[in-house]
Amino acid sequence: MRALVLAVVLVVAGCSAQAAQETSRTAATPPELSATDLAFVDLVIPQNTSTLDALALAKSGSPLRPVADRVTATYRAELAQLREVLAKTGRQESGQHEGHDMPGMITAAELASIEHAPDVDEQLRALLRIQFEEARTVARAELSSGRHRPVVELGASVDRTRAEFLALLGTP
Known part of the structure; x- marks a missing residue:
């Protein structure tokens, strides 16, 4: 016994x-990031960064300024979350999409054209509309195939907030 x-x-x-x-x-x-999670992070960081540069061009007193302020706060918070995910997973920003001319990225040439345009708000609205729509596309890909919970949750937030931002811009 x-x-x-x-x-x-x-x-x-x-x-x-x-x-x-x-x-x-x-x-x-x-924790591991899936290929989809990593692609989402690698796209959203430069999308948000290039959009922040464009939002800075909204003039004080412009009807677009309150929208720009709200979007700026959201994008900065998302960038902090994305960088935290990278740090926690032992990864660094890839920078592979920096400066690319692709949907959702606002290029240096587009920024320059807005700065000197007589209709800054209208040009900025058009670029933001494209950026918000593309961000929703990227977010939906994350929602359908992502695996890392914090990234999937951020994807859901991106999809939701970009829909809200599109509504704030009004109809084209």
């Missing part, structure tokens, strides 16, 4: 030690 009790104690102790080792290993290993 003593042998049986001793065997049970050793098995339980061994399982507890193994579970503790696995928990320790899991805690030390940063």
